[in-house]
Amino acid sequence: MADTYRWTSDPVLTVEHLTMRFGGLMAINDLSFQVGRGDITALIGPNGAGKTTVFNCVTGFYKPTEGRITLRRGRGISDAALGELTKSGRQSLKADGGELFLLERMSDFRITHTAGVARTFQNIRLFGGMTVFENLLVAQHNKLMLASGFTFGGLIGLPSYRRAKEKAQDLAVDWLRRTDLLDRADDPAADLSYGDQRRLEIARAMCTHPELLCLDEPAAGLNPRESAELNELLRSIRDQDGVSILLIEHDMGVVMEISDHIVVLDYGKKISDGTPETVRNDPSVIAAYLGVDDEEVEAVGEHLEQGNIDAAIKEAAVDKGASR
Numbered sequence: 001m002a003d004t005y006r007w008t009s010d011p012v013l014t015v016e017h018l019t020m021r022f023g024g025l026m027a028i029n030d031l032s033f034q035v036g037r038g039d040i041t042a043l044i045g046p047n048g049a050g051k052t053t054v055f056n057c058v059t060g061f062y063k064p065t066e067g068r069i070t071l072r073r074g075r076g077i078s079d080a081a082l083g084e085l086t087k088s089g090r091q092s093l094k095a096d097g098g099e100l101f102l103l104e105r106m107s108d109f110r111i112t113h114t115a116g117v118a119r120t121f122q123n124i125r126l127f128g129g130m131t132v133f134e135n136l137l138v139a140q141h142n143k144l145m146l147a148s149g150f151t152f153g154g155l156i157g158l159p160s161y162r163r164a165k166e167k168a169q170d171l172a173v174d175w176l177r178r179t180d181l182l183d184r185a186d187d188p189a190a191d192l193s194y195g196d197q198r199r200l201e202i203a204r205a206m207c208t209h210p211e212l213l214c215l216d217e218p219a220a221g222l223n224p225r226e227s228a229e230l231n232e233l234l235r236s237i238r239d240q241d242g243v244s245i246l247l248i249e250h251d252m253g254v255v256m257e258i259s260d261h262i263v264v265l266d267y268g269k270k271i272s273d274g275t276p277e278t279v280r281n282d283p284s285v286i287a288a289y290l291g292v293d294d295e296e297v298e299a300v301g302e303h304l305e306q307g308n309i310d311a312a313i314k315e316a317a318v319d320k321g322a323s324r
């Protein structure tokens, strides 16, 4: 019944045979997975598994060594259209009432502003000296430039520019409200607490109207209250805004609670892919996290079959101690 899952029936992102080499190091090795439209998808795996490298390939920071990365705006775009686009050498194609983008052919700027993929970073990257509000306006700079006709139209107050500016301000206020930052609007972004800065980064990404929001460790460094607020925010982005989310996260509490779909990497390869329930009970995932050898995976699996997760983890941990 695989077709009941959105990641197979209606993928927004399709990664096929992705490979990324850094000199002699194979960071990603023939990786394929899909992200369902309207799903929260988590990319997890031990340190160094290749998660950030996948993000960097999807968002255009790295050019993959091999592979195809397709973003679909709109449902039901045919495989024939994808074949046509691939052969054409172009970056995008309007087809079947939607649009297809081959991200591995695009610059990071076009991936954000044309294909609609927004991201946040493991290390927060805000404009610390600007106010919270200004950070959200800068995110919409591209739209405002377009409205000014790329001239001094903004300065002389072209009506199209004025309207675009008002819309940008309204959107910024809306996101300040939703992220509970309205009363901090005039403060420099650098003065916010860590948790507030993380939410501001998400608000900034949302101001670009993304189709897909990529979040690199959004819960890192948050206290339990902030973490619960983040879960709420991400759910509302999925449910109210219909935006698909792909996140890297080490906090398994967050991952298991909010994800519709989990993809697990180890040493640049996919070792598990499915619902939180499937992944939680997959012996190879526990083995990867605890760094057990192949022979021990079977013993871990036997405990899991008997529904004894604690014993499985203990078995996996016997000789190894901790994760790598």
Ligand SMILES: Nc1ncnc2c1ncn2[C@@H]1O[C@H](COP(=O)(O)OP(=O)(O)OP(=O)(O)O)[C@@H](O)[C@H]1O
Residues within 6 Å of the ligand: 022, 025, 027, 045, 046, 047, 048, 049, 050, 051, 052, 053, 054
């Ligand atoms: N620019 C680069 N140059 C060389 N090696 C790199 C580069 N970026 C990543 N790597 C290597 O690729 C592998 C995967 O790294 P990556 O950062 O993608 O893992 P990760 O799963 O995100 O790890 P973590 O959970 O610790 O953030 C690692 O061995 C890393 O050292």
